Amino acid sequence: MKKNLQHNYFWFIKSLETYGLGIYFIILHSSGTFSPPGNVLEYLDDPPFIFLLAVAATVAMVYTLWNVHHLLYKPLMTGLLTFVWLIFLCGFAYSDWYVGRLSFQTMYSFFIVASMVGQIMIKKG
Incomplete structure (x- = not known):
């Protein structure tokens, strides 16, 4: 498991x-609402x-710790994480x-999406 974690450290962090x-949304929602009213957030x-979010993070964590290579797991995991972060970036x-x-x-989620797309493109080439 340690070897898998070292190999997939980027996806562990993501x-x-x-x-x-x-957790951010759970805490922010319980402490108040977003302003102005009707906000997409x-x-x-x-x-x-x-x-x-929890499903996408769990799928990535499973890949990170056990380095699953069955049924196109890595493309599904990277696509799911990128989709989730892209939705929240748009929001x-x-x-x-x-x-x-x-x-x-917004800036943070942009850099997350950019780093994931960059990592996917680097590993493909």
Whole structure:
């Protein structure tokens, strides 16, 4: 397992970041609502989307720790993680556009998506 963790360290970090995003939404939702009302982030912090975050992070964690090579697991895992982060990047960007400012969450999710796409392209070539 240690060898798999060393080999897949990048995806381990991405799975932890995805868990962190879910925790962020759980904490932020329980401490108040997003402003202004009707913000798209009010929908993205609902239980189905937080469950999607947990599923994507768990799929990545399983790949990281056990280095699964069955049934196109890695492309499915990378696609799922990229899709989840892209959805939240769009949500953060739309919220920032609506409010008229650039937030840390948007920049952070952009760099997460960019690093995943970069890692996928580097490993393919």
